[in-house]
Amino acid sequence: MTRNPPDLPEEPFDEAGGAHVGDRQFAITLARGLDVLRAFSAEAPVLGNKEISQRTGLPKATVSRLTYTLTSLGFLHFLPEAGKYGKYVLGRAVLSMAHPLLANIKLRQAARTPMRELADAVGGAVSLGVRDGLNMVYVHTAKRVESAGWISDIGKTFALGRSCMGDAFLAALPQGTRESLLSDIRTSMPDEWEATASRIERSREQVARLGFCVHEGLVRPSVHVVAAPIHLPDQGEPYVFNCAITAEASSHARLFDDIGPRLAELVAQMKERLANAEAEPPQPLPDAWARRH
Template sequence: MALKKRGGAVTDEMGDEAGGDRQFVTALSRGLDILRCFEPTDGPLGNADLAQRCGLPKATVSRLTYTLAKLGYLDYLPDSGKYRMGVAVLGLGYACLGGLKIRETAQPYLQALADHAGDGVLTALAGRDDLSMVYIACARAPGMVSLQQDVGSRLSLGRSSIGRAYLAALDQPTRAPLMERLRQRAGDEFWPMVERGILRSAEEIRARGFCLNVGEWVQGVNSVAVPLRPTQPGQPPLAFNCGGPSYLLTPERLERELGPRLVELANRVALVGRAV
């Protein structure tokens, strides 16, 4: 998250939290930004790597990584002078998943749809973290070909079908600041294309309950997604998707077969979730 200096006050892309909200703890926010820099495919990262990724001064990053290592959220590797995720982060992740009972409800339905779709197609349930969607449940059918994603994998909020389905489920006051942050991240050159995709997906969901993404997130990968609105008080909005290589999941198959099945899946999970 890049920090910007406006009129002598430090603010960030989240808006005015750092400069205008007395309840907002900027140091905590920056520490969490450090943890968000690590991706599942990364090796250890040094302070310079982290400073570049999160847009903070290296001196600030050094203090944050030192503190996070002391608390067990990062492991320091003296041979390389770099850091990797610590076990304490895993404990937080499992605590989060344990509190999301909806994923237990969804898992058998996800597996049934994956088995129906066949040949390694991935089905998943995801929630939002910052400007990404994070898988909280996944299923795939056996096959030689499969997307290399699992629980914890991140997808673009603005460019993936599951992210666009999530945005479509939000009310306007909640969605508007996210759209502004996505605009800032995309930049003036790419934002019109990203915005068109988001608006088109919202219209598709209004019309038929699901939205398609044909190679817009990753070339050669097609997917369909459906929002899951909260079924219990305090539950965040979530979204489902079904994706795979374009030669396995053609637009015609997604539109005629898997999209309607995914809508049915979401309706069943919501019904069970409300009854739990």
């Protein structure tokens, strides 16, 4: 049975939805429910109402009603013995909703084998990511067995302004779109902006010249990352491939002369494969099948 803390008096909150002030089509309650789901992460998989309130900025009474509703619908699962009032984890309904999205990313389906081959060849982890707000999210990862302890997996997120994948994504955007996102990144990390802006510009220049960019130990000193964007017709924003490899297995020269070019070749291979797939006419049905139907 779902158990919630006693109802609390509603606290003042911006009913207009912040950036959506005046937007009569914007469903505030739905947005708040999604904010509750976004509060969970691999680093914080179990949260109580108080913690969710702190992470989202939503009033505690609002969070209590939202978690009750989300639990009733299967999007959260309640752990009654966790903490004074119980805590929540994401429910399996979240996973069910993710599958149609992943299954319909054509690039993800086409790149599985080449990503595995590249991961085996370089001894690292090769991932495909997309943007979600100010984060990049992995939608597929291939890695060697011996690197299974690395934090590279579907759903893993990295800040757009603090990752090689994010830099590659920004480099592939039209200038106007890029400037708009850079403004948002600057607002989200003002103390780090000067150094971040310089690094993002260096990465943009690398992508323009080489087709990929390189970060040596940015997120963790022990891991180097190479990333290459790929833009497909009629697919909206770019996708990004990256390759993460231990620092001890990747010299500066190897990153630029071996792994980077291999990743750029993967991009070219995927563009050609998907273009050919789109150009192929539908195959005729076998005569035997046609006669039976």
